[in-house]
Amino acid sequence: MGPIRGNRKRKRGDKKSDENGYGSAASECSLDWWDDFSRRLREGGHQSPMKSLDKFELIFKISRKTFTYICSLVKDDLTSKSREFTFLNGRLLSLHDQVAVALRRLGTGDSLAAIAGSFGLNNSTVSQVTWRFVQALEQRALHHLSWPSTELEMVEIKSKFQKFQGLPNCCGVVDTTHITMLLSTSDPTSNVWLDGEENYSMVLQVIVDPEMRFLDIVTGWPGKMDDWAVFQNSTFQKLCENGERLNGKKVVQQLTEIREYIIGDSGFPLLPYLMVPYENELSDGSSEFNRRHLGTRLVAQRALARLKGSWKIIRGQMWRPDRHRMPRVVLACCLLHNIAIDMEDEVQAAIPLSLDEHDSGYRQQICGSVFDMKGAEMRDELSLYLSQRLPS
Incomplete structure (x- = not known):
């Protein structure tokens, strides 16, 4: 692949872009998701590789507001695909789950195996979810650069x-x-x-x-x-x-x-x-x-x-x-x-x-x-x- 160049029109994140579902309802969804997500990680025995699971910002290195906005950007791309990803226990990954996996992989640089062990996933699932997220971000967020x-x-x-x-x-x-x-x-x-x-x-x-x-x-x-x-x-x-x-x-x-x-x-x-x-x-x-x-x-x-x-x-x-x-x-x-x-x-x-x-x-x-x-x-x-x- 040849060199990538960024030069498209930027829109500030604090401007209205609710066509993707960004708003107070999405924020509430994000908070509810985190409570459920962290509980399931603890119950699944996958807590040890990730410290302070009750501290959202320590895990993802961004605020809940930014996390929710990112979800709003990639929502259509990550939810419209026919392929369905699941945890090892058979539970489907939600939009927020997919974004969490991708951000964790990009943010820590940990191996696929380490991320998979933390979230209760297969290595291939981590790889595919992260790549889908990268593609979606490339399509939906270029106005920020x-x-x-x-x-x-x-x-x-x-x-x-x-x-x-x-x-x-x-x-x-x-x-x-x-x-x-x-x-x-x-x-x-x-x-x-x-x-x-x-x-x-x-x-x-x-x-x-x-x-x-x-x-x-x-x-x-x-x-x-x-x-x-x-x-x-x-x-x-x-x-x-x-x-x-x-x-x-x-x-x-x-x-x-x-x-x-x-x-x-x-x-x-x-x-x-x-x-x-x-x-x-x-x-x-x-x-x-x-x-x-x-x-x-x-x-x-x-x-x-x-x-x-x-x-x-x-x-x-x-x-x-x-x-x-x-x-x-x-x-x-x-x-x-x-x-x-x-x-x-x-x-x-x-x-x-x-x-x-x-x-x-x-x-x-x-x-x-x-x-x-x-x-x-x-x-x-x-x-x-x-x-x-x-x-x-």
Whole structure:
């Protein structure tokens, strides 16, 4: 399967979308379901692998409100299929049961056997339910992952970025992380996925807003691809080159005209719409630019740390994953990440972040082969502007 890109229109989770059954009645159903579900797990002797069964948030790492909303999104897809899944005792899995199984699998990264033992299911049932959930989420939740479609949305993003570290007209932060896999060394096709750190991996590129929401993603490329190469093969880059993205209003700052742009680390190319840090000897102005640039860039590292901390199926080494399905699993995790933000989920927001976890063991890449004069002029203008501002 080729690289997956996310760029559809987003709808906030707190807006009305009751055509899928989201509302107070669904919330009550969710609470009733949890009471019954946790009781059946205890009675079935499957309590030991799952601690604090009375604590919903500790099990699923999301609030009941977010869980119910997710159920409303995938309801039609998970209940319209003719195939019926059952527990080992013969009882049918409800909509809520299926969502619980899938979220547990994606959230913990535990093996099929471990999840099956916890819920009283067959391994194959866990696998099929999770995949059906991923497919349903891909169809029903893409509106939660998109580039801003209105000027008002973009103005809000740029305003928040400027409040962070003073960067004017900044529209996002781009970064990458590696999804590692455990593949068979005897399979010659595995070498395609062997990266520079001698891991089998797939790369994920994201563009992030000030709230750590993903605005655009690319995944599916082998982890050995350089960051700059992934970016230059992305739809986002092509849209920018064609003037269809980052083409909004320019800002005039002290007679300097500054266009819209995103920022990234030294692994990305310097372009008129992509600002990267200065290298080599630094003047006072370029040092100030680098300081503010780094402070703003941390939002992407935090977003990726939360993604991998919340949906652990993509944090550790995945055991011989289906490499055609894997990009769609990654997309599903990114959608769940954004849904939690759009739902203002306090449980997700409280998860501790460890910035080292999102790409531990990978060295900083340096893109030295691509240089754009207009990009350099744009960066110098930004540097001059920032050097004349009071330190933030």
